[in-house]
Amino acid sequence: MVSRLESAAATRQALLDAAADLLNTGGLEAVTLRAVGARAGVTRGAPYRHFADKESLLIAIGSAAWDRIAEHSAALRADGTLPPVRKLRAALVALIDIGRAQPHLYRLMFSNPPGDPAALARAARRSHDEFLAIVGELVGAADARRYGALLIGSVGGITGMEVSGQLADPKWSQTPEDLVDTLVEMVAHASRA
Amino acid sequence: MVSRLESAAATRQALLDAAADLLNTGGLEAVTLRAVGARAGVTRGAPYRHFADKESLLIAIGSAAWDRIAEHSAALRADGTLPPVRKLRAALVALIDIGRAQPHLYRLMFSNPPGDPAALARAARRSHDEFLAIVGELVGAADARRYGALLIGSVGGITGMEVSGQLADPKWSQTPEDLVDTLVEMVAHASRA
DNA sequence: ATTTTCAGATGACGTTGTCACCTTTCCGAG
DNA sequence: CTCGGAAAGGTGACAACGTCATCTGAAAAT
Numbered sequence: 001m002v003s004r005l006e007s008a009a010a011t012r013q014a015l016l017d018a019a020a021d022l023l024n025t026g027g028l029e030a031v032t033l034r035a036v037g038a039r040a041g042v043t044r045g046a047p048y049r050h051f052a053d054k055e056s057l058l059i060a061i062g063s064a065a066w067d068r069i070a071e072h073s074a075a076l077r078a079d080g081t082l083p084p085v086r087k088l089r090a091a092l093v094a095l096i097d098i099g100r101a102q103p104h105l106y107r108l109m110f111s112n113p114p115g116d117p118a119a120l121a122r123a124a125r126r127s128h129d130e131f132l133a134i135v136g137e138l139v140g141a142a143d144a145r146r147y148g149a150l151l152i153g154s155v156g157g158i159t160g161m162e163v164s165g166q167l168a169d170p171k172w173s174q175t176p177e178d179l180v181d182t183l184v185e186m187v188a189h190a191s192r193a
Numbered sequence: 194m195v196s197r198l199e200s201a202a203a204t205r206q207a208l209l210d211a212a213a214d215l216l217n218t219g220g221l222e223a224v225t226l227r228a229v230g231a232r233a234g235v236t237r238g239a240p241y242r243h244f245a246d247k248e249s250l251l252i253a254i255g256s257a258a259w260d261r262i263a264e265h266s267a268a269l270r271a272d273g274t275l276p277p278v279r280k281l282r283a284a285l286v287a288l289i290d291i292g293r294a295q296p297h298l299y300r301l302m303f304s305n306p307p308g309d310p311a312a313l314a315r316a317a318r319r320s321h322d323e324f325l326a327i328v329g330e331l332v333g334a335a336d337a338r339r340y341g342a343l344l345i346g347s348v349g350g351i352t353g354m355e356v357s358g359q360l361a362d363p364k365w366s367q368t369p370e371d372l373v374d375t376l377v378e379m380v381a382h383a384s385r386a
Numbered sequence: 387a388t389t390t391t392c393a394g395a396t397g398a399c400g401t402t403g404t405c406a407c408c409t410t411t412c413c414g415a416g
Numbered sequence: 417c418t419c420g421g422a423a424a425g426g427t428g429a430c431a432a433c434g435t436c437a438t439c440t441g442a443a444a445a446t
Contacts, residue, residue, distance in 0.1 A: 003412080008424065029307050032402065042425065045404085049424055054403065111300075112357045114222050121359045128364070149354070149365040150347070150372045157350020161342070164305045166314045171321070172342040179343045186379045196443080201393065225433065235394065238435085242393050247434065 012050040014040040020061050023104045031058070055113050062108045063123035069094060073130035077137075084137040089184055091134055092155045096176045099159035106163055110156065128152060139191035147187050154183055205243040207233040213254050216297045224251070248306050255301045256316035262287060266323035270330075277330040282377055284327055285348045289369045292352035299356055303349065321345060332384035340380050347376055 018039035022030045033054055034044040051057040072094050076087045099106040113119055131152060136144035161167045162176045211232035215223045226247055227237040244250040265287050269280045292299040306312055324345060329337035354360045355369045 005412095007412095011424080027307055033404090034402075043427080044402090045427075046425055048404075107304075110353060110357060114220055118358050121357055121362075124359060125362070125364075128359075128362075132364070145365055146367060146371075146375060149360065149367045150351070150375055153351035153354045153360070153372060154343070154347035154376075155350065156353055157348065158343070158346035160303060160349055160353065161346045164303060164314055165311055166317060166321075167342065167346070169314075169318070169321075171318075171325070172338055174339060174342045178339075179346060182339060182343055182383075183347075186383050190375075190379050190382070198444095200443095204393075226435090227433075236396080237433090238396075239394055241435075 008050070011040065011042065011046070015042075015047055015050060015057065016061060016064070019057055020105065023061065023108065024102050027104045028108070033057075053115075055115050058108060059113055059116065059119045059123075061105070062111070062120045065098070065105055065109050066120070066123040066127050069098070070127040070130050073127060073134065077130060077134050084134065085184060085188060087134050088138055088151070089180060091131055092151065092180050092184070093177060095155050096159050096162065096180070099163045099176075103163045106159065110160070138188060143191050147191065151183065151187065155180060201243070204233065204235065204239070208235075208240055208243060208250065209254060209257070212250055213298065216254065216301065217295050220297045221301070226250075246308075248308050251301060252306055252309065252312045252316075254298070255304070255313045258291070258298055258302050259313070259316040259320050262291070263320035263323050266320060266327065270323060270327050277327065278377060278381060280327050281331055281344070282373060284324055285344065285373050285377070286370060288348050289352050289355065289373070292356045292369075296356045299352065303353070331381060336384050340384065344376065344380065348373060 015036055019031055019036045022032075022035055022039065031054075033047055036057070037044045037046050040046075047054075047057060051060065073091050076082070076090055079087065082090070098109075109120060109124070111120065128148075132144055132148045135148040135151060139147050158167070158176050158179050167174065167176060208229055212224055212229045215225075215228055215232065224247075226240050229250070230237045230239050233239075240247075240250060244253065266284050269275065269283055272280065275283070291302075302313060302317070304313065321341075325337055325341045328341040328344060332340050351360070351369050351372050360367065360369060
C-alpha cells in the first residue's frame with residue numbers, strides 16, 4: 001500500500017542517501033550515477049526521473065547540507081540559555097565539525113557547479129541569515145554585516161585548511177577551535193571599542 | 194638547432210600553458226587531455242611522456258601557482274621600504290587578486306587531489322613560510338604561528354566567498370579588501386595588547 | 387656507423403554521462 | 417468497473433574521456 005508518489009519520493013531520497021554515502025566514503029570521484037543507482041536499488045538511467053542530471057543531484061546534496069546548518073543555527077539562536085558568545089562559537093564550530101567528519105561533503109558545499117554557479121551560494125543564504133542574526137546579538141546590528149562576513153569567511157577558510165591537511169603541519173600548532181576562539185575574542189573586543 | 198632536451202622541455206611547458214589557459218577560460222571541465230594536447234600542438238597521448246596522468250598535470254599547475262605566490266611574498270619581505278603592516282596587507286591581497294582574476298586556478302590550488310591529497314599542501318608550504326615571516330615582523334615571533342594560521346585561513350576563506358559569489362550579496366556590503374583591512378587591524382591591535 | 391633512447395602518433399579498451407525507446411504499474415475520468 | 421494517460425524504471429546505444437600497448441622516427445650515445 002505504498003502509493004506511487006510515496007514510492008517515487010522514497011526512491012529520490014534513496015538516491016540522495018546513496019550519493020551522499022558514496023561521497024563520504026570514496027570522494028567525489030566515487031559518485032557515479034551507475035554506482036548511485038546500484039546502491040539505491042535501481043539502474044543507471046533511473047536517476048534521470050528525479051534529477052535533471054548528475055550536477056543537479058550533487059547540488060541537491062549540498063543544498064540539504066546547508067539547510068541542516070541553517071536549522072542548527074536557528075536552534076542555537078532560539079536557545080535563550082546561551083550567551084551570544086557561546087552561540088557564535090557553537091555556530092562556527094558546527095562548520096568545522098562538518099569539515100572534519102565529512103570533508104568531501106564540505107568541499108561540495110563550497111564548490112560552484114559549472115551549470116549553475118550560484119546554486120549553492122543560494123542554498124547557503126538561509127544559513128548566512130541565521131548566522132548574521134547571531135552575530136548581531138553580540139556586536140549589534142550596525143556591525144553585524146562587517147563582522148558577519150568576516151567570521152563566516154574566516155571559519156570557512158580555516159576549516160578548508162584543516163580539510164586539506166594544511167593545519168596539521170606542526171608549524172602552526174593550532175587547532176581550528178583555537179583559531180575560532182582567537183577570532184571570536186578579537187571580534188568581541190573590537191566591537192566593544 | 195633545438196636539441197631534443199630543449200624541445201621536450203618546450204613541449205612540457207606548452208602543455209602546462211595550454212592546460213592553464215583552458216582552466217582559466219572554461220573551468221576544470223574544459224581541461225581534457227585531448228584539448229590540452231591539441232592546443233599544445235600534439236596529440237592526446239603525448240602528455241603521458243611528461244606527466245604520469247592528468248592529475249599530475251593539474252598538480253603541476255597548482256604547484257606553480259603556489260610557487261609564484263611564494264616568490265611574491267619573498268619579494269615583499271625583502272622590501273625594506275614597506276612597513277610590516279603594508280607587507281602583510283599586500284601579501285594577503287595577492288591571494289584575493291588571484292581568486293578574482295583566475296577563480297578556477299584558485300580553486301585548484303586549494304583542492305586536494307584523490308591520488309596524492311597532500312601534494313598541493315606541500316606546494317603551499319614555501320608560500321606559508323614566507324608569509325609566516327612577514328607576520329612575525331608585525332606581531333613578533335611568539336605570536337606568529339597563532340596569527341599566521343588565522344590570517345592565511347581567513348583570507349583563503351574570504352577569497353573563497355568572493356570566488357563563489359557569496360560576497361556579492363548586498364547583504365554583506367563588504368569587499369574582500371575591506372575584510373582584510375578589518376582583519377589586519379584587529380590582529381595588529383590584539384598583538385599590541 | 388650502429389645501437390640505444392625517447393618524444394610523439396595511433397589504435398584500442400573500459401568507464402562515464404546522457405538520451406531515445408520500451409515496459410510496467412498506478413491514478414483518475416468516463 | 418474500465419480504460420487511457422502519465423510517470424517510474426529498465427535497456428540499448430552513443431560520444432567523450434582517461435589510459436595503455438604498440439609502433440615510428442629522429443636524436444643521442446657508443
